[in-house]
Amino acid sequence: MTESVLYGGSSTARVRVHHLQQAKERGERWAMLTAYDTYAAAVFEEAGIPVMLVGDSAGNVVLGHTSTVPVTVEDMLLLTKAVTRSTSRSLIVADLPFGSYESGPQQAFDTAVRMMKEGGAQAVKLEGGVRVAPQIELLVSSGIPVMAHIGFTPQSEHALGGFRVQGRGAGAEQLLADAHAAQDAGAFAVVLEMVPAGIAGQVTKELAIPTIGIGAGADCDAQVLVWPDMAGLNGGRVPKFVKKYADLRGELLRAAQEYATEVRDGSFPGREHSFD
Ligand SMILES: Nc1nc(=O)c2c([nH]1)NC[C@@H]1CN(c3ccc(C(=O)N[C@@H](CCC(=O)O)C(=O)O)cc3)CN21
Ligand SMILES: CC(C)C(=O)C(=O)O
Numbered sequence: 001m002t003e004s005v006l007y008g009g010s011s012t013a014r015v016r017v018h019h020l021q022q023a024k025e026r027g028e029r030w031a032m033l034t035a036y037d038t039y040a041a042a043v044f045e046e047a048g049i050p051v052m053l054v055g056d057s058a059g060n061v062v063l064g065h066t067s068t069v070p071v072t073v074e075d076m077l078l079l080t081k082a083v084t085r086s087t088s089r090s091l092i093v094a095d096l097p098f099g100s101y102e103s104g105p106q107q108a109f110d111t112a113v114r115m116m117k118e119g120g121a122q123a124v125k126l127e128g129g130v131r132v133a134p135q136i137e138l139l140v141s142s143g144i145p146v147m148a149h150i151g152f153t154p155q156s157e158h159a160l161g162g163f164r165v166q167g168r169g170a171g172a173e174q175l176l177a178d179a180h181a182a183q184d185a186g187a188f189a190v191v192l193e194m195v196p197a198g199i200a201g202q203v204t205k206e207l208a209i210p211t212i213g214i215g216a217g218a219d220c221d222a223q224v225l226v227w228p229d230m231a232g233l234n235g236g237r238v239p240k241f242v243k244k245y246a247d248l249r250g251e252l253l254r255a256a257q258e259y260a261t262e263v264r265d266g267s268f269p270g271r272e273h274s275f276d
């Protein structure tokens with residue numbers, strides 16, 4: 001399969017999801033990135049990123065919260081609209097934020113419909129496996145493609161006791177149960193977050209749907225990173241699973257400092273930036 005098929009022109013979400021399935025069958029890996037704004041999303045689409053996640057990690061990296069827990073449906077809609085306005089080929093998946101789907105399938109449906117109708121998303125993601133299988137079933141049977149997210153689920157950080165690797169020892173059984181529950185309920189893919197590489201490899205082998213790893217080793221079908229982490233825009237601590245591919249913070253700092261210096265010393269604006 002060529003990249004142009006995985007990253008096809010004007011196709012429906014169903015066709016794009018089918019291409020991800022075919023990629024798994026052919027052993028072709030692919031990359032997902034988060035996106036929260038219109039410029040970054042356009043750049044990632046141009047880079048050939050086939051799937052973008054409007055992640056509730058926006059709580060941390062855009063909105064300045066210390067967790068994803070305070071993120072609202074309105075927050076997610078604003079960001080999802082910005083991303084879907086500048087993209088046409090990538091599959092755009094919107095995270096359902098904490099408190100917007102857990103109480104039952106009807107709540108999940110109501111939130112997912114808003115993400116699609118108002119936000120323009122083509123799929124939604126929710127955290128959990130066994131626990132949210134009824135939600136996944138209703139969404140999928142209603143025509144909404146669902147991505148599941150298991151292992152370390154940040155919205156449950158308080159219940160999980162902090163940022164911890166999940167699925168070690170006895171936890172492996174729960175992880176496998178969650179993975180199968182998500183697949184059986186109809187999820188088209190599943191994110192595995194902070195799971196030992198060996199277990200993630202086993203889940204990837206057992207499942208027919210693609211696994212997308214973040215801190216889950218090299219044997220997943222795909223990978224995802226939070227973009228300000230991988231681009232070095234994040235000035236704070238980043239998780240161990242992050243690789244920095246750029247130093248955007250350093251570059252932006254330099255630009256802002258140079259601009260301020262030139263305004264102070266009168267070298268900006270020049271004649272070429274002024275009108276006669
Ligand atoms: N900037 C950012 N990057 C992310 O990957 C991310 C977010 N925000 N917000 C939502 C969730 C939360 N995630 C997180 C947040 C922190 C750790 C973390 O601190 N990990 C440590 C400890 C691991 C351990 O002790 O086992 C690490 O060093 O990886 C991991 C995942 C992943 N997501
Ligand atoms: C880390 C990814 C998978 C996520 O859920 C997010 O960015 O919110």
Ligand SMILES: [Mg+2]
Nearest residue numbers: 055056057095
């Ligand atoms: Mg998330």
